[in-house]
Amino acid sequence: xxxxxxxxxxxxxxxxxxxxxxxxxxxxxxxxxxxxxxxxxxxxxxxxxxxxxxxxxxxxxxxxxxxxxxxxxxxxxxxxxxxxxxxxxxxxxxxxxxxxxxxxxxxxxxxxxxxxxxxxxxxxxxxxxxxxxxxxxxxxxxxxx
Amino acid sequence: xxxxxxxxxxxxxxxxxxxxxxxxxxxxxxxxxxxxxxxxxxxxxxxxxxxxxxxxxxxxxxxxxxxxxxxxxxxxxxxxxxxxxxxxxxxxxxxxxxxxxxxxxxxxxxxxxxxxxxxxxxxxxxxxxxxxxxxxxxxxxxxxx
Amino acid sequence: xxxxxxxxxxxxxxxxxxxxxxxxxxxxxxxxxxxxxxxxxxxxxxxxxxxxxxxxxxxxxxxxxxxxxxxxxxxxxxxxxxxxxxxxxxxxxxxxxxxxxxxxxxxxxxxxxxxxxxxxxxxxxxxxxxxxxxxxxxxxxxxxx
Amino acid sequence: xxxxxxxxxxxxxxxxxxxxxxxxxxxxxxxxxxxxxxxxxxxxxxxxxxxxxxxxxxxxxxxxxxxxxxxxxxxxxxxxxxxxxxxxxxxxxxxxxxxxxxxxxxxxxxxxxxxxxxxxxxxxxxxxxxxxxxxxxxxxxxxxx
Numbered sequence: 001x002x003x004x005x006x007x008x009x010x011x012x013x014x015x016x017x018x019x020x021x022x023x024x025x026x027x028x029x030x031x032x033x034x035x036x037x038x039x040x041x042x043x044x045x046x047x048x049x050x051x052x053x054x055x056x057x058x059x060x061x062x063x064x065x066x067x068x069x070x071x072x073x074x075x076x077x078x079x080x081x082x083x084x085x086x087x088x089x090x091x092x093x094x095x096x097x098x099x100x101x102x103x104x105x106x107x108x109x110x111x112x113x114x115x116x117x118x119x120x121x122x123x124x125x126x127x128x129x130x131x132x133x134x135x136x137x138x139x140x141x142x143x144x145x
Numbered sequence: 146x147x148x149x150x151x152x153x154x155x156x157x158x159x160x161x162x163x164x165x166x167x168x169x170x171x172x173x174x175x176x177x178x179x180x181x182x183x184x185x186x187x188x189x190x191x192x193x194x195x196x197x198x199x200x201x202x203x204x205x206x207x208x209x210x211x212x213x214x215x216x217x218x219x220x221x222x223x224x225x226x227x228x229x230x231x232x233x234x235x236x237x238x239x240x241x242x243x244x245x246x247x248x249x250x251x252x253x254x255x256x257x258x259x260x261x262x263x264x265x266x267x268x269x270x271x272x273x274x275x276x277x278x279x280x281x282x283x284x285x286x287x288x289x290x
Numbered sequence: 291x292x293x294x295x296x297x298x299x300x301x302x303x304x305x306x307x308x309x310x311x312x313x314x315x316x317x318x319x320x321x322x323x324x325x326x327x328x329x330x331x332x333x334x335x336x337x338x339x340x341x342x343x344x345x346x347x348x349x350x351x352x353x354x355x356x357x358x359x360x361x362x363x364x365x366x367x368x369x370x371x372x373x374x375x376x377x378x379x380x381x382x383x384x385x386x387x388x389x390x391x392x393x394x395x396x397x398x399x400x401x402x403x404x405x406x407x408x409x410x411x412x413x414x415x416x417x418x419x420x421x422x423x424x425x426x427x428x429x430x431x432x433x434x435x
Numbered sequence: 436x437x438x439x440x441x442x443x444x445x446x447x448x449x450x451x452x453x454x455x456x457x458x459x460x461x462x463x464x465x466x467x468x469x470x471x472x473x474x475x476x477x478x479x480x481x482x483x484x485x486x487x488x489x490x491x492x493x494x495x496x497x498x499x500x501x502x503x504x505x506x507x508x509x510x511x512x513x514x515x516x517x518x519x520x521x522x523x524x525x526x527x528x529x530x531x532x533x534x535x536x537x538x539x540x541x542x543x544x545x546x547x548x549x550x551x552x553x554x555x556x557x558x559x560x561x562x563x564x565x566x567x568x569x570x571x572x573x574x575x576x577x578x579x580x
Contacts, residue, residue: 017186018196019179019320021313023367024490026557028309029499030472033465034164041162051163052223055459064464068503074557077313078197122461122509164463168456168512169345171412174354175323175454182320200314209319213358219412222458267316267364307476308486309469324454331452341453342513368487 008138010043010085014101016075026074032109033067036099039083040115047134058128065094065116073108075101081108087139093117093124095135153283155188155230159246161220171219177254178212181244184228185260192279203273210239210261218253220246226253232284238262238269240280298428300333300375304391306365316364322399323357326389329373330405337424348418355384355406363398365391371398377429383407383414385425443573445478445520449536451510461509467544468502471534474518475550482569493563500529500551508543510536516543522574528552528559530570 014035022028040062041051055061075081081103088096094116101109117127127135159180167173185207186196200206220226226248233241239261246254262272272280304325312318330352331341345351365371371393378386384406391399407417417425449470457463475497476486490496510516516538523531529551536544552562562570 015183017179017183018312018314019182019318022308023311023313023315023487024308024496024498025313029502030309030465030468033468034162037164037465038160038162050223052221052458061459063459063509064506066503066505067464068501070501071499074498076197078195163457163459164465166458167453168342168458168460169351169353169453170458173454174357175320175327178320178323197313206314208314208364209361211358211360212319213356215356216354219353305473307469307473309472324452327454328450328452340513342511366487368485 008086008140010039010046010138012039012042012083012085014038014081014083016077016079016081018077020075021077024074026076027079029069029071032069032071032075032101032111035081035083035101036085036111036113037064039085039099040097043085044131047131047138049131049134054128054131059120060117060125060128062095062115063118064113066114068112070110071108072110073103073106075103075108079103087135088112090127090132090135090139092126095127153231153285155184155191155283157184157187157228157230159183159226159228161222161224161226163222165220166222169219171221172224174214174216177214177216177220177246177256180226180228180246181230181256181258182209184230184244185242188230189276192276192283194276194279199273199276204265205262205270205273207240207260208263209258211259213257215255216253217255218248218251220248220253224248232280233257235272235277235280235284237271240272298376298430300329300336300428302329302332302373302375304328304371304373306367306369306371308367310365311367316366317369319359319361322359322361322365322391322401325371325373325391326375326401326403327354329375329389330387333375334421337421337428339421339424344418344421349410350407350415350418352385352405353408354403356404358402360400361398362400363393363396365393365398369393377425378402380417380422380425380429383416385417443521443575445474445481445573447474447477447518447520449473449516449518451512451514451516453512455510456512459509461511462514464504464506467504467506467510467536467546470516470518470536471520471546471548472499474520474534475532478520479566482566482573484566484569489563489566494555495552495560495563497530497550498553499548501549503547505545506543507545508538508541510538510543514538522570523547525562525567525570525574527561530562 020027020031084100086098097113099111119125165176229245231243242258244256264270310321374390376388387403389401409415455466519535521533532548534546554560
């Protein structure tokens with residue numbers, strides 16, 4: 001769900017299952033990155049794009065170039081979480097996003113990511129114009145002019 | 146969602162994300178078991194039970210004792226799947242279930258499982274009466290009398 | 291390591307890490323299938339075949355068509371396990387295998403699998419002759435004549 | 436293997452299996468964090484500590500507090516990788532590490548992490564003296580005085 005506002009923000013619910021947890025009784029640290037990727041995929045889908053279609057039709061994919069994650073509090077089995085995604089900036093071949101995994105009104109994990117548009121050979125290429133335009137539209141502060 | 150009918154059946158939607166697929170372009174075979182466990186967890190939740198609460202309050206957990214899976218057709222990135230779960234039989238300490246991962250009206254993976262109730266020491270114990278009663282209620286053919 | 295003997299058996303060590311376990315403190319049930327796939331991959335590699343090369347050169351892949359797993363005892367964090375793999379039978383387009391995940395001399399999980407050779411379109415096709423010959427050679431009871 | 440030198444560096448080989456890859460044909464971005472955690476576990480083990488024993492005997496665990504990852508080049512199915520781990524700094528309750536996933540002499544993913552020592556309630560606590568001493572010993576530049 002993309003909510004309008006000063007800063008457009010996409011929200012996706014996530015439930016914690018056994019598969020996500022580890023013997024410490026909490027969600028395994030790498031699995032928050034799986035949650036984050038699901039949320040980015042759903043954000044794209046709501047904008048009208050599917051990863052599989054982008055790969056098949058445009059020959060490109062959005063790959064993570066850089067991620068920074070701060071683990072503030074652990075999530076636990078059966079928790080009902082929410083992943084909030086914001087587009088911070090859109091460049092020619094990359095997109096900057098902020099993602100937060102929350103439980104109620106608590107931030108559990110805060111992430112900053114840079115996604116890069118890559119062709120099938122793994123070379124950086126410009127974002128498809130349609131994707132770029134939609135990302136600019138929902139970016140913080142809206143379209144730059 | 147548990148639908149009444151000759152055979153009670155729980156249905157849960159599942160979306161295929163990058164994390165679920167492998168370099169063959171299809172869902173990795175072990176990941177259908179993750180989907181199936183999510184569906185069993187949601188079935189329990191709809192009956193009023195959470196895995197974490199059962200462990201904390203009753204000191205028991207439902208562990209998979211046996212699984213058989215037939216892989217008929219592969220699921221792919223972005224597929225919208227459905228996991229159908231049926232309770233086949235409820236015994237003193239075990240439950241038999243059938244689960245199918247479907248895409249539209251096609252069966253992709255068919256599973257049969259036996260779940261066993263285990264205490265914290267990993268010993269088989271009788272199902273908690275509340276869980277057992279609810280499972281009997283939704284079992285195929287309904288309660289035995 | 292493939293050991294000769296009445297029944298040829300491939301052995302591969304596996305260590306249990308946090309990523310493999312769940313909030314129940316034991317290895318998550320689907321993850322034994324990941325261990326099994328690693329072992330099958332190493333068996334193939336010792337016979338001179340790599341999955342990526344088979345896909346690139348022959349246009350085929352070995353997909354799991356059916357698996358049955360019996361969960362006897364749980365593995366835990368830091369356990370040193372061994373996956374034992376035996377080729378039971380080799381057919382025109384499929385291979386039957388038995389795999390056991392062991393800790394010392396205890397069987398934890400016993401699996402039976404049927405692998406099917408598939409082309410890029412997901413259609414069953416005959417095994418490449420080289421792969422088939424090597425599989426027959428190490429199959430239980432050795433080559434049939 | 437911990438190699439002496441100006442900067443002590445732990446090296447662990449990792450093989451890429453189907454489970455690690457995604458439909459893009461490359462290793463899924465979250466899975467490099469799994470590789471990194473395996474390497475940190477093996478580093479601890481070589482120093483004489485097991486995660487399960489630390490949890491059982493000291494009631495503490497080393498949790499990731501912060502991670503930054505730069506994805507430079509993708510790893511692919513069947514790649515033979517190496518995870519290099521360096522201890523950068525040891526504080527009262529946290530440890531800073533650098534980890535690199537390499538293929539031959541190419542850096543694929545570079546990570547910086549801060550690990551925090553947590554008790555069972557999830558509160559930060561001081562590192563056990565034995566663990567701290569060993570970490571200081573192998574830290575870059577050796578023990579501070």
